[in-house]
Amino acid sequence: MNLLDIIRTANSNLFRNKLRSLLTIIAIFVGSFTIILNNGINYGVNSYVDTQVANAGGQGYLEVIKTDHELGVNIQMGPSGPTEFDPDATPIFQRITQDDLETLRGVEGVQRAIGLPMVSARYIQSYENNKRFELSLQAFPSDRLNVDMISGRMVNNNRNALEIALAPDFAEALGYTDESVLGRQVRLGIRLQQLGDTTSAPEIIRHIDVTVVGVQNRSVVGMGANFINLTTANAIQDLMLSEIPEAFRPADDFMFAIVEVDEDATDEEIAVIQELLREKGFQAMTIAEQVGMVMSIFDAITTILNVFGAIALLAASIGIVNTLFMAVQERTKEIGLMKAMGLSSSKIFLMFSSEAIMLGFWGSVVGIIAASIARVVGNNIANNTFLADLPGFTLIEFSVPSTLSIVFLIMFIAFVAGTLPARRAARQNPIDALRYE
Amino acid sequence: MAKSTKKTETPLVIDARNLTKTYGKKRSEHKFTALKNVSLEIAQGESVAIIGKSGSGKSTLMHTLALLDKPTKGELYFAGQRIGKLGSRGLNRTRNRELGFVFQQFFMNANDTVLNNVTLPLVIAGRSFFTRRRRAMEALRAVGLEDKAKNKAKDLSGGQKQRVCIARALVNNPSVIFADEPTGNLDSATGAMVEKILFDLNRKQGITLIIVTHDEDIAAKCQRQVYLKDGEIVSDTKKSTKSAKTTKKTTAKKAPKKKTTAKKGKK
Numbered sequence: 001m002n003l004l005d006i007i008r009t010a011n012s013n014l015f016r017n018k019l020r021s022l023l024t025i026i027a028i029f030v031g032s033f034t035i036i037l038n039n040g041i042n043y044g045v046n047s048y049v050d051t052q053v054a055n056a057g058g059q060g061y062l063e064v065i066k067t068d069h070e071l072g073v074n075i076q077m078g079p080s081g082p083t084e085f086d087p088d089a090t091p092i093f094q095r096i097t098q099d100d101l102e103t104l105r106g107v108e109g110v111q112r113a114i115g116l117p118m119v120s121a122r123y124i125q126s127y128e129n130n131k132r133f134e135l136s137l138q139a140f141p142s143d144r145l146n147v148d149m150i151s152g153r154m155v156n157n158n159r160n161a162l163e164i165a166l167a168p169d170f171a172e173a174l175g176y177t178d179e180s181v182l183g184r185q186v187r188l189g190i191r192l193q194q195l196g197d198t199t200s201a202p203e204i205i206r207h208i209d210v211t212v213v214g215v216q217n218r219s220v221v222g223m224g225a226n227f228i229n230l231t232t233a234n235a236i237q238d239l240m241l242s243e244i245p246e247a248f249r250p251a252d253d254f255m256f257a258i259v260e261v262d263e264d265a266t267d268e269e270i271a272v273i274q275e276l277l278r279e280k281g282f283q284a285m286t287i288a289e290q291v292g293m294v295m296s297i298f299d300a301i302t303t304i305l306n307v308f309g310a311i312a313l314l315a316a317s318i319g320i321v322n323t324l325f326m327a328v329q330e331r332t333k334e335i336g337l338m339k340a341m342g343l344s345s346s347k348i349f350l351m352f353s354s355e356a357i358m359l360g361f362w363g364s365v366v367g368i369i370a371a372s373i374a375r376v377v378g379n380n381i382a383n384n385t386f387l388a389d390l391p392g393f394t395l396i397e398f399s400v401p402s403t404l405s406i407v408f409l410i411m412f413i414a415f416v417a418g419t420l421p422a423r424r425a426a427r428q429n430p431i432d433a434l435r436y437e
Numbered sequence: 438m439a440k441s442t443k444k445t446e447t448p449l450v451i452d453a454r455n456l457t458k459t460y461g462k463k464r465s466e467h468k469f470t471a472l473k474n475v476s477l478e479i480a481q482g483e484s485v486a487i488i489g490k491s492g493s494g495k496s497t498l499m500h501t502l503a504l505l506d507k508p509t510k511g512e513l514y515f516a517g518q519r520i521g522k523l524g525s526r527g528l529n530r531t532r533n534r535e536l537g538f539v540f541q542q543f544f545m546n547a548n549d550t551v552l553n554n555v556t557l558p559l560v561i562a563g564r565s566f567f568t569r570r571r572r573a574m575e576a577l578r579a580v581g582l583e584d585k586a587k588n589k590a591k592d593l594s595g596g597q598k599q600r601v602c603i604a605r606a607l608v609n610n611p612s613v614i615f616a617d618e619p620t621g622n623l624d625s626a627t628g629a630m631v632e633k634i635l636f637d638l639n640r641k642q643g644i645t646l647i648i649v650t651h652d653e654d655i656a657a658k659c660q661r662q663v664y665l666k667d668g669e670i671v672s673d674t675k676k677s678t679k680s681a682k683t684t685k686k687t688t689a690k691k692a693p694k695k696k697t698t699a700k701k702g703k704k
């Protein structure tokens with residue numbers, strides 16, 4: 001009996017007791033479906049984030065905050081719950097002063113350190129249709145970051161001109177197309193800060209005109225913000241504070257600073273610089289690390305779901321053992337006959353093992369089919385709801401190697417489960433089997 | 438090659454020497470000796486009936502001669518080869534290529550087709566798809582059931598089932614066919630037809646036939662009758678008057694064919 005015959009026999013034996021095989025396959029399917037789908041989501045999210053991170057660039061780009069605390073996902077938490085207040089201790093967050101920036105510039109490997117001004121505008125107004133829109137405004141941190149553009153270019157921090165790169169959909173709202181808006185002036189309404197209780201006082205709005213240099217595509221880095229260059233940010237900041245007497249103006253300091261190091265620096269070299277910064281009381285994170293922090297939570301969820309899948313598979317393999325023991329019992333005479341006709345014990349073993357492997361195989365095939373359907377349906381729902389603003393994000397994506405390895409793993413588990421009944425079948429004595437009633 | 442020289446010295450297909458078969462553990466109270474010191478020599482082409490009352494040890498003897506069971510004591514030679522030395526691979530090979538089985542209870546895969554049932558020994562032997570088909574169809578033709586090849590085995594009548602089993606026993610060109618009460622589950626008319634097929638195979642193809650039976654009529658059609666009682670051979674008569682003629686015929690046919698030798702040479 002050659003291998004093909006053994007596999008063919010095993011497969012047709014499987015279909016002899018259809019209901020029993022089907023139930024076992026369903027049990028396996030529950031596990032395989034969970035694991036395949038779960039890994040599909042993990043893969044989908046990871047590959048999206050990976051491409052976003054890769055597209056975001058950010059080589060040699062670090063975001064710096066000033067704190068003595070180890071950064072965790074939840075910064076206010078110490079190792080054993082919330083950190084108790086201590087009046088002598090430095091606060092968790094400290095603002096980054098001009099002196100701090102000098103310190104940062106003095107660290108070996110740091111090419112550039114700038115504070116990032118926090119600015120805002122009340123509205124953006126079109127000269128074309130005079131409509132006004134709410135907007136979120138951000139200073140573009142560094143030309144080391146890449147943001148995918150529909151048209152034009154990103155703002156340039158080295159220019160003295162007032163530049164803005166619009167968020168997606170803004171060009172149209174302002175009465176232009178993504179192309180025709182380039183080079184046009186738009187008006188930003190800036191609310192001036194006032195001293196004292198300003199809740200009842202009327203808003204004072206001043207205008208600043210900026211030139212549109214580009215329109216962004218949707219992206220994780222962009223996050224839907226309108227980017228302005230540092231020149232514009234500084235101009236807006238000056239404008240915002242113009243009503244406040246010099247003596248009452250807040251210090252010229254920042255929440256965040258941006259540090260640029262050599263673009264070709266390796267991960268190890270960056271780690272050295274991060275350590276140097278830590279010694280001086282700064283925490284610096286790369287883009288990948290910031291994303292990694294979020295992803296580690298996601299990975300933990302995936303792992304838990306995979307454990308559930310594994311438990312389902314464990315239950316299923318007990319089902320395989322049971323099914324095959326019944327099959328061996330049922331086919332005692334047949335086994336006896338085949339042995340009488342000269343089929344070796346090892347091939348009988350192989351036949352029943354193949355049957356187990358087949359169960360695993362069909363269970364995972366059904367799992368793949370169901371997961372594929374879930375993928376189409378799930379992606380469709382996701383793209384129409386919570387992922388609608390993130391084109392290029394497929395929630396569930398299958399990687400061929402990882403799906404294949406799941407299939408092989410399940411087939412292997414099925415094989416291991418099958419060895420027990422298969423051994424019993426192989427050990428049967430032809431005479432006893434033929435006399436068996 | 439040493440084997441074939443030995444074979445010419447011993448033109449016996451089966452040579453059993455002092456076989457004893459004890460069931461149950463050696464010292465146990467339940468131990469039972471089903472065969473006691475049985476010696477039997479069967480030549481190629483013979484037809485032998487093993488007769489005896491129920492429980493006399495007929496099936497036990499047949500299973501031992503058919504290499505399905507090991508004797509507790511004694512030695513068994515098949516075509517000149519000592520079985521004890523064969524090992525499980527050799528045993529499987531010999532059973533597959535040299536022996537055919539027909540049982541009272543048929544033993545078929547009822548839900549499978551007739552053709553697939555007949556090809557089973559060839560599948561086990563690992564023959565090619567075309568050889569399987571060709572030989573199975575030949576065997577079915579020999580038992581007159583070619584037109585049933587595609588039918589499910591369970592849809593056949595008892596006599597047809599037994600003929601399919603004969604076709605299956607025949608399909609790998611065995612040198613010996615063992616039949617344990619082949620007509621036991623059949624009425625006399627269909628039984629007679631099955632008998633005829635078996636004896637034709639013995640006569641025309643020189644296949645050694647060993648039939649276990651209660652039935653004196655069938656036994657009388659064999660060249661030789663071996664009577665068992667309580668696990669012992671009580672008589673061994675050759676060439677009853679009726680089969681004396683057939684013996685001549687068979688020897689005449691058998692001599693040029695030399696089946697086992699020819700087959701061994703092929704391999």
Ligand SMILES: Nc1ncnc2c1ncn2[C@@H]1O[C@H](COP(=O)(O)OP(=O)(O)OP(=O)(O)O)[C@@H](O)[C@H]1O
Pocket residue numbers: 460461469471489490491492493494495496497498
């Ligand atoms: N596996 C076994 N364990 C114990 N005793 C056995 C076993 N197989 C057979 N026997 C005993 O050996 C004796 C011979 O059995 P066997 O089957 O050879 O008889 P038989 O002549 O073929 O009978 P029948 O005509 O009824 O088929 C019986 O007494 C039986 O009970």
Ligand SMILES: [Mg+2]
Pocket residue numbers: 495496497617
């Ligand atoms: Mg019997």
